[in-house]
Amino acid sequence: MSDSTFFEVHDPVFSSYVLFNAPVKRLATGFDWAEGPVWFGDADCLLFSDIPNNRIVRWSVETGISTFRQPSNFANGHTRDRQGRLISCEHGGRRVTRTEFDGTITVLADSHDGKRLNSPNDVVVKGDGTVWFTDPHYGIGSNYEGHKGEQEQPCHVYRLDPETSDLRAVITSLECPNGLAFSSDESLLYVADTGTMFAENPTQHMRSFAVNADGSVTDNGIFYTVDVGVADGFRLDTDGNIWTSAGDGVHCISPSGRLLGKILVPEIVSNVCFGGRDRHQLFMTGTTSLYRVPLNCEGLATF
Numbered sequence: 001m002s003d004s005t006f007f008e009v010h011d012p013v014f015s016s017y018v019l020f021n022a023p024v025k026r027l028a029t030g031f032d033w034a035e036g037p038v039w040f041g042d043a044d045c046l047l048f049s050d051i052p053n054n055r056i057v058r059w060s061v062e063t064g065i066s067t068f069r070q071p072s073n074f075a076n077g078h079t080r081d082r083q084g085r086l087i088s089c090e091h092g093g094r095r096v097t098r099t100e101f102d103g104t105i106t107v108l109a110d111s112h113d114g115k116r117l118n119s120p121n122d123v124v125v126k127g128d129g130t131v132w133f134t135d136p137h138y139g140i141g142s143n144y145e146g147h148k149g150e151q152e153q154p155c156h157v158y159r160l161d162p163e164t165s166d167l168r169a170v171i172t173s174l175e176c177p178n179g180l181a182f183s184s185d186e187s188l189l190y191v192a193d194t195g196t197m198f199a200e201n202p203t204q205h206m207r208s209f210a211v212n213a214d215g216s217v218t219d220n221g222i223f224y225t226v227d228v229g230v231a232d233g234f235r236l237d238t239d240g241n242i243w244t245s246a247g248d249g250v251h252c253i254s255p256s257g258r259l260l261g262k263i264l265v266p267e268i269v270s271n272v273c274f275g276g277r278d279r280h281q282l283f284m285t286g287t288t289s290l291y292r293v294p295l296n297c298e299g300l301a302t303f
Contacts, residue, residue, distance in 0.1 A: 014261030034285035039275030077122035089120035091139025091146030134177035179233035233271025245269035274299020
């Protein structure tokens, strides 16, 4: 891929965000399905999942690639809570966990209404400390990314209050909710619905929900439809733009739902996060690789 083919401009605004002399760089490869990147600025490192190999991988400039945790219970998506602790979605345990500062693991949620969760996929933490996560069935459909098992729940988006252990299904209308993120003021929640992801005509849209004061949400409808592949994992910058994974790389979408441009990556991108100095680097997990590109914007802080 030459420098001229890293970016596809659909709106002049996109040119102000990308640096045409800063290439998309592959940092590491050899994974089977890389997912769930999360940046630890205090440790100057990135953690992400290599789901089929049942491990969480650590990357840093100084040491490159190393194993952070194995087995990882087939962990998928990650984030950090307001205290900086790692929050993880685990296919293998059908649960959401928190890694404490001493390394011990606390189970935050593994069931709802007396039935096991499916396979928690992606997770974000709101400013009030509540943990919001998606629970599609992808991790229990086979033994590749977890353990094949019976689906006991519909595929919902949940809100968990870790102080009270109150777990509520806040979105029950989606086929298979996947990635999710809040707007900067947390008045909106964006959720990707990927449905039967590998079907001939997969669900390809992202929906927007208004977040109400009582923790409930109101569906605002389809926010954006991906034209190649599906919108899987995504994050926002401080201007409110959404940077979402897609089949041809990463799509940059304005707060109004307009495609501004694309970062073209030679593999299907599963998820992204901002990191590095001033959160100006976009890390992208692809099918088998980890990529990075510097941008002329700042990622929205998540804790």
